[in-house]
Amino acid sequence: MTAKPMTKKPLDQINNAALHERRLAATPRGVGVMAGFYVDRALNAEVWDIEGNRYIDFAGGIAVLNTGHRHPALVAAIEAQLKRFTHTCYQVLPYEGYVTLAERINALTPGSHTKKTAFFSSGAEAVENAVKIARSSTGRAGIIAFSGGFHGRTMMGCALTGKVVPYKVGFGPFPSEVYHLPFPMDVHGVTVEDALHALETLFKADIEPNRVAAIIIEPVQGEGGFYIAPPELMRGLRTVCDAHGILLIYDEVQTGFGRTGKLFAAEHYDVLPDIMTMAKSMAGGMTLSAVCGRAEVMDAPAPGGLGGTYAGNPLAVAASHAVIDVIEQEKLVERSNRLGEKLMARLTAAQSRVPALKEVRGLGSMVAAEFFDPATGAPSPDAVKRVQQAALD
Numbered sequence: 001m002t003a004k005p006m007t008k009k010p011l012d013q014i015n016n017a018a019l020h021e022r023r024l025a026a027t028p029r030g031v032g033v034m035a036g037f038y039v040d041r042a043l044n045a046e047v048w049d050i051e052g053n054r055y056i057d058f059a060g061g062i063a064v065l066n067t068g069h070r071h072p073a074l075v076a077a078i079e080a081q082l083k084r085f086t087h088t089c090y091q092v093l094p095y096e097g098y099v100t101l102a103e104r105i106n107a108l109t110p111g112s113h114t115k116k117t118a119f120f121s122s123g124a125e126a127v128e129n130a131v132k133i134a135r136s137s138t139g140r141a142g143i144i145a146f147s148g149g150f151h152g153r154t155m156m157g158c159a160l161t162g163k164v165v166p167y168k169v170g171f172g173p174f175p176s177e178v179y180h181l182p183f184p185m186d187v188h189g190v191t192v193e194d195a196l197h198a199l200e201t202l203f204k205a206d207i208e209p210n211r212v213a214a215i216i217i218e219p220v221q222g223e224g225g226f227y228i229a230p231p232e233l234m235r236g237l238r239t240v241c242d243a244h245g246i247l248l249i250y251d252e253v254q255t256g257f258g259r260t261g262k263l264f265a266a267e268h269y270d271v272l273p274d275i276m277t278m279a280k281s282m283a284g285g286m287t288l289s290a291v292c293g294r295a296e297v298m299d300a301p302a303p304g305g306l307g308g309t310y311a312g313n314p315l316a317v318a319a320s321h322a323v324i325d326v327i328e329q330e331k332l333v334e335r336s337n338r339l340g341e342k343l344m345a346r347l348t349a350a351q352s353r354v355p356a357l358k359e360v361r362g363l364g365s366m367v368a369a370e371f372f373d374p375a376t377g378a379p380s381p382d383a384v385k386r387v388q389q390a391a392l393d
């Protein structure tokens with residue numbers, strides 16, 4: 001059989017429109033993309049496309065670039081590691097950076113109790129492993145999550161995610177023993193009492209508390225719309241967890257590393273989680289995630305039960321050390337608060353001119369603007385699309 005010659009377009013034909021056509025032909029529509037241009041390079045908060053157009057990057061790779069694109073300290077750390085080794089598989093040949101990073105995370109996360117940390121590659125993988133650890137530690141199966149929450153695109157991630165469209169459609173059945181509670185949202189009339197009452201009902205209707213391993217919650221729902229978990233909710237959950245031997249997991253994949261005006265959103269609350277997941281901005285775009293928790297809980301799975309070929313990749317670990325240094329040296333947590341305050345002030349001022357802008361809320365730099373149709377009082381996806389398009393333009 002003779003191989004077909006590769007068809008390669010001349011360079012001058014590689015433009016946004018041509019790549020768009022090739023993307024549609026070569027990649028599945030399930031991998032949806034938002035922007036109609038293709039990135040050539042990026043620096044700090046700016047991106048240039050393959051046609052030389054320059055943009056401000058409001059997305060930051062979905063909460064991954066709290067230190068900006070290609071921060072010099074990150075580039076230097078990755079380059080230095082690149083010259084030493086790029087992969088050994090930590091479980092086969094361990095390295096110091098992994099251990100030191102675990103020590104740093106254990107010290108930086110809230111609570112003076114003894115902690116341990118394991119590294120993985122994606123946020124969903126951290127969530128999967130948090131569930132495995134919770135089940136192993138409690139010997140129980142049930143996991144309670146929240147509607148509107150997002151925990152990743154793996155099967156357990158989908159099961160925990162409280163949003164059917166687009167994450168669950170056509171992908172079931174999902175792992176069983178997963179239950180959802182309503183997430184308090186003032187603007188939609190859902191209160192903390194509603195959420196805690198639903199928990200009581202769940203214990204009566206669906207699963208007895210002593211079969212529940214963990215409750216998992218995002219301190220600020222990210223994908224769900226930047227809804228902030230009220231402190232009374234966290235206190236209520238902690239009380240229920242303590243009463244029944246249930247573990248409390250904060251999914252800080254999106255809220256961690258300075259996003260909410262604290263290094264971790266958990267610091268906004270006066271109760272501690274037993275387990276935390278983190279990813280995204282922890283390695284500035286290199287693929288790294290972590291599960292940090294009480295030492296005795298983290299030690300429940302037997303050797304070999306946790307890990308992964310690429311889990312805690314040395315380049316990503318080196319990048320994460322640099323991210324933590326930069327956050328400290330450049331006082332990015334304080335900056336997150338300043339930027340958030342500015343954004344809140346500007347958006348709040350705009351409310352008098354834009355009747356559809358019903359609510360502005362935020363914690364640090366996680367600021368949301370929620371649009372309603374002033375005529376019907378219903379949420380307005382159309383208004384959102386118009387604002388997104390204007391921003392993209």
Ligand SMILES: Cc1ncc(COP(=O)(O)O)c(C=O)c1O
Nearest residue numbers: 122123124150151152222253254
């Ligand atoms: C709170 C939360 N958990 C889990 C995930 C999944 O992370 P990943 O996309 O890295 O698998 C996300 C991603 O947006 C997230 O926001």
